[in-house]
Amino acid sequence: MSKPVVRAQDLLVGYDGAPVCAPVTFTLNAGKAVALVGANGSGKSTVLRAVIGLLEPEGGTLQVLGAAVDERSVAFRTQVSSVLDDDAYFPALTVSEHLYLTARGHGVRGADTVVESLLTDFGLTDHARSLPPALSSGQRRRLLLAAGFARPRSLLVLDEPEQRLDHAMRDRLADRLVAEKRAGGAVLLATHDPELLLAVTDRAVHVHEDATRVLSPAEAAAVIGREQP
């Protein structure tokens, strides 16, 4: 049996020695998707930041692709694609040029076809030549998500990908993530969207300050329903 893509054992995350949630334990295998659910500020994004190496764990064990997380290694960056809530863009690069930068930066041959296809899938064709300041927040979000797919990967990490997307785009994103799993990729996402969770994930982890629990997608969807105001 192959090594899990992500293995977190009693993983403790936080800032300056202060944990933000109870220790987290979960395993994510290739071809599977795991969701992190929980109220705002419960620590979902902090766990994701630890998985992609933007935060040093405060305790426990965390392995990605069988090794300790080290985003400084080229091998790690080749395998892990992440879409966080970064809202930063090169002001002089157009939408398509941002995608070219990502695709060509990862050595994708035939980047023209790849970028064209992503622009279509994410509804950005009409904005291909637009500069980011001219886009709406939803369009900028779609650009970020498209960039996450414009490159090869073994693990896709998404922080609330449903944010600022309309219903049709959420459905399309869900289809893409299902296809990602079928292609052998692993998906780790934090979400507040029960529909996305039910359509894509195989398991969920409820992140909370007292205790974290592994749940089925249906149980997690119910938790989201209860925690949403």
Added chain:
Amino acid sequence: MTDEVDRPAAPAVQPYELGPVPAPRSIRRFTAQAGNARGGASLGSLLSDVYYAVITIAISIALALGFAQAMRVALPPAPTVEPPRGLSLATLAVLMLVGLAGVLLSLAGRLGPVGAGGAEAAWWLSLPVDRRGLLRPAARRLPIVAALVGAVLVALLDAGLLADVGGRWPRVAATSALVAAAIVLVAALVQSGGVARRRTALVGDLLLAAAPVAAVALAVAGSSLDEIPAPPWWLVGVLAIVVAALAFVVDARLGRIPERTLRESGSVATQAVGAVVSMDSRELGRALSDGSAPSNRRYVSRLRTVRGPRSALVSADLVVLRRSTRHLVQLVVAALVPVLVASVPQLASEGGVLLAVLLAGYVAMSATGDGARRAEMAPVLDRLLPLEAKQVRRLRMLVPAAAMLVWSVVVFVAIGRWAGDVAGWVVLGLATTPVWAAAAVRASYRPAPNWGGPLVSTPFGALPGGVASVLSRGPDVVVIGLVPLWIAILLRTVTPTLIVIQLVLAAAAVALSSSIQTKGFMERMMAQADEGRR
């Protein structure tokens, strides 16, 4: 993008045909070319900008050099017999250099010194390329700027205070440039070793605080240097080798700096540069303080002194000041500078003491207004508490007043010893305290320059109209509200009349700074006249 390198192990999901990844240099070039093509900057406008920058810097340096040389000529010769508890100019200069080194180290720690801000962090750092190639320009920027500023600043200091030997300044400038670059490179080396930026900043702050403390200790002990020898050329050569070696090691270790550190540093640097360009000193202070502050506190203040809304506001301001090491160090240093100036025979003229009191007082006053500055940006507490806006401003003067009271006692005891009437000068100093507090609050609540309105072309570039009146809010109170102090120092005597006038002006300053008007008197008059015409 060309200059390709080999790619590492293949990932699981790769629905595309893959080739070698490009070299970092070609990624930088791709981004820069798009920026140049769309930046709207023609060759003519670029040359014009460079011309303006070079002319402005040259004029500034020439003016500063002229001032420095005039100052040296104006300084009285060193007394033949060292007075007791005095400090020689040479000793003071050495300690000033130590303080400057502290400032530089502190700044380097707060700014990174290596970082990747905004778009670079989001779009470059995830690429599977050797990061050293992406970070190299950012890593070179600060050491080069530090070297240039260090060379000019120390050469001016040397020319102003010490140098009377031709051919000395090139060696002084070269040595200073190399030492400044070395300090920043050491900070980069420490950063690549995973040391938190706030620790580097703290070492710099302590070095800065140590300089005036050492100066006072040396003055009390009566121990001074007679002169500072000019650095020999061989020392410049050795320093050049050290800097080159440091630069080589830092370059080799750039890839070891974690992305989170690069993002934090880049974010602080972006905020700081934006603040400098828009001339917002409050934003600059926030960038330098918040970027290196811990996100959690070991000790939680229970605010036991809070008895109601008024004390809540004052207690909150006190906690803000107490938790900012940088501002406490700033206060200590600013208190000791006038003490030192009053103890160096060549500097202790009426003009020298007045300049030292005003400048050091302004620096100290700025350190005390952090609570008000934060409230101006996000008036969270102000809105929660049942207090009128004017009352809030008056209450916000209490912490600056308390801090400046301590500052005044230290400074005016020294001035009293210099002028020969300690009690009188301390009373005058205490009477000035409300003026400093009022200036701190007025400066904190000043409106931002209106960059949305028409811009005025100046030798310093295009600036918004009315920027001078905005930036003078705070300093204006210091200048006008302390006229009796000016007169007293220039006459080297304190009279009851001056103290009474100082108290009256202090009351006026407090009243002015309690005002919640954002427009000046003239602007309000013109607006009223416009309304009357309509």
